Amino acid sequence: MTLGGADERLHDSKMVYAEKQDIYGWYSVYINGVYLKYGDGESNESNTVKLDVDLKTLNGDGVILDSGTTKTYLSTALRNPFEKAFLRLMDFEFQNEVPEKDDIDPRTDYPTILLQLKGAINVVDDDLMDEKGRPLSGLSSSLDLDSPNDVILEIPPSHYMSYRSKDQSYINGFNMDDDDMAGVLGANSFSGYDILFDVVSKRIGFAKSNCDFDRLNVLVGK
Numbered sequence: 001m002t003l004g005g006a007d008e009r010l011h012d013s014k015m016v017y018a019e020k021q022d023i024y025g026w027y028s029v030y031i032n033g034v035y036l037k038y039g040d041g042e043s044n045e046s047n048t049v050k051l052d053v054d055l056k057t058l059n060g061d062g063v064i065l066d067s068g069t070t071k072t073y074l075s076t077a078l079r080n081p082f083e084k085a086f087l088r089l090m091d092f093e094f095q096n097e098v099p100e101k102d103d104i105d106p107r108t109d110y111p112t113i114l115l116q117l118k119g120a121i122n123v124v125d126d127d128l129m130d131e132k133g134r135p136l137s138g139l140s141s142s143l144d145l146d147s148p149n150d151v152i153l154e155i156p157p158s159h160y161m162s163y164r165s166k167d168q169s170y171i172n173g174f175n176m177d178d179d180d181m182a183g184v185l186g187a188n189s190f191s192g193y194d195i196l197f198d199v200v201s202k203r204i205g206f207a208k209s210n211c212d213f214d215r216l217n218v219l220v221g222k
Helices: 055-059 076-090 213-219
Strands: 016-019 021-023 026-029 031-037 048-050 062-065 072-075 097-099 112-117 151-155 161-164 169-172 174-178 182-185 193-198 203-208
Touching (some): 016 151, 021 026, 031 076, 048 076, 055 072, 076 174
Parallel strands (some): 062 182
Antiparallel strands (some): 016 203, 026 062, 031 048, 072 182, 161 169, 193 203
């Protein structure tokens, strides 16, 4: 995470911006949609399923970003739509806990979760398009033509399904059982991103990054 600026040499994609919601002093976002995507390549109708979820209930009193929380906790309103979409896409039922076995590894065989975050208002053309005028990677134009400038946060299965050696099973860290009115995107939801908290412009930037500081030190000759 970066406060006060971002070093683009660490980025694997250009930074895109979600709107910072003013909720109780937290850095919060508004989820405009949730999708499951399976397979490689760009998102499209053949491998991506949009969840039929009540967004008002899902967002409740706000969805905060909290790196101090390891896992993610969202409203129970997401559970049923998630399981239906998972079954439709994968042709088998979603399980929170999967025993280790040879025929499936949830860290690679489960779909990627896509969270569509409401886009920032305070942006310029360079924040939305590349030098050829095409929408930047990381925006929602291929998924939602009505809100093309929203941010798509990708959570691959390796980030939400973790291996627990003590009982040799894989455990889900994308929890959808929260009865509280506030949701939490924990560290597993934005692992693999450099995140910029832009206080002045009231926006939160997301750029894909492996945060390889050793490589950066080589680049600058340290």
